[in-house]
Amino acid sequence: EDQVTQSPEALRLQEGESSSLNCSYTVSGLRGLFWYRQDPGKGPEFLFTLYSAGEEKEKERLKATLTKKESFLHITAPKPEDSATYLCAVQAYTGRRALTFGSGTRLQVQP
């Protein structure tokens, strides 16, 4: 059974204070690992897909990295508008095509 564990559950940062969110996963053959951002009361919004260990992707202050067991979402010099819940999900090559999600990390960036 595919499993995704995200840590920490919640994170409070000061504006400009860089940090990382962790996503540990167990999957029977990784097809893709996905990061989403979710604002309160809204649906998740796609950020990145990573396909193989060693891959990195960047978007503004966010950088996602992937190893064989976990992924990190690095946030550099965050701003208050980066406050959101960040969700990680995996998709396996075998079995069903649906994504398996972690519980998310609630990030609050204070001015």
Next chain:
Amino acid sequence: DVKVTQSSRYLVKRTGEKVFLECVQDMDHENMFWYRQDPGLGLRLIYFSYDVKMKEKGDIPEGYSVSREKKERFSLILESASTNQTSMYLCASDEGTYGYTFGSGTRLTVV
């Protein structure tokens, strides 16, 4: 951009009512999904569909059914609503490569 539209943002229904949640996507995607999201539990897969008139159970299908008569529309049906079905319901679609596009969600309260 792909658009996934959920017909209602907020719904309040009574226990025992039959409830229909509608989802429409505008990009001819084959795959569509229904998740529910609860605090601390993350997104859990209820049902998904790979094609018209095809459906597969997810992790928590009990008390739910689905209908996909047309490619663009995927409906979630609560046969007899109960208070433990109070939740945020998220619909998503994808074309198999880049992960999901989500709707804005329907917050359902069963009283």
